[in-house]
Amino acid sequence: MMIDSCYSGSVESRIAAGQSLYQLLADQLRKDVHFMHEFAKLIGHAEDVNHHMGSMRLAPLCIQCSAKPTGGCCSLFMAGETDALQMLMNLFADIEVIPVRDDGNECIFLGENGCIFLFKPMFCLNYNCYHIHEKSTSAEIAELERLTGVVLCKHYELEQYLLGIIRRKHDGEV
Numbered sequence: 376m377m378i379d380s381c382y383s384g385s386v387e388s389r390i391a392a393g394q395s396l397y398q399l400l401a402d403q404l405r406k407d408v409h410f411m412h413e414f415a416k417l418i419g420h421a422e423d424v425n426h427h428m429g430s431m432r433l434a435p436l437c438i439q440c441s442a443k444p445t446g447g448c449c450s451l452f453m454a455g456e457t458d459a460l461q462m463l464m465n466l467f468a469d470i471e472v473i474p475v476r477d478d479g480n481e482c483i484f485l486g487e488n489g490c491i492f493l494f495k496p497m498f499c500l501n502y503n504c505y506h507i508h509e510k511s512t513s514a515e516i517a518e519l520e521r522l523t524g525v526v527l528c529k530h531y532e533l534e535q536y537l538l539g540i541i542r543r544k545h546d547g548e549v
């Protein structure tokens with residue numbers, strides 16, 4: 376598989392690429408002690424972010440905002456921030472990576488209870504709108520930024536590790 380197809384093409388083609396990668400690599404990754412150890416850390420970091428967002432009560436804010444005629448920030452355009460490696464990591468965490476809406480308006484991964492991903496695209500995770508800033512304390516925002524930074528670093532690290540495996544497979548070394 377060409378690395379380019381992980382990051383380009385339609386969102387549907389990236390979902391297909393993520394699923395192909397999962398079929399190709401899942402067994403190998405489960406036996407990879409280093410990967411499994413680091414992946415468990417990534418899950419823990421993502422759960423820390425979700426826990427903190429929960430304590431900040433961001434979900435009700437976003438649900439309310441999305442229900443307005445102008446909609447929230449998870450637009451259809453933003454689905455283009457996803458990539459096949461990020462989808463592979465979500466599949467590996469037992470997330471069913473499929474489109475959950477098709478209204479031609481909002482992101483196809485925006486479910487009834489928010490984004491379906493445990494590991495969100497970098498841009499999505501980094502985005503804190505003015506509504507969030509308005510209703511939160513600076514300490515809450517600082518902690519949110521710290522926790523998202525930790526997730527994104529680990530996400531990037533594992534993405535590079537996976538890219539190395541894919542390149543070696545492509546070159547016939549593994």
Ligand code: SF4
Binds near residue numbers: 437440504506
């Ligand atoms: S992050 Fe902000 S703009 Fe996006 S849905 Fe939530 S409240 Fe609305």
Ligand code: SF4
Binds near residue numbers: 449500
């Ligand atoms: S956070 Fe999730 S639902 Fe929202 S735009 Fe990003 S991928 Fe789509």
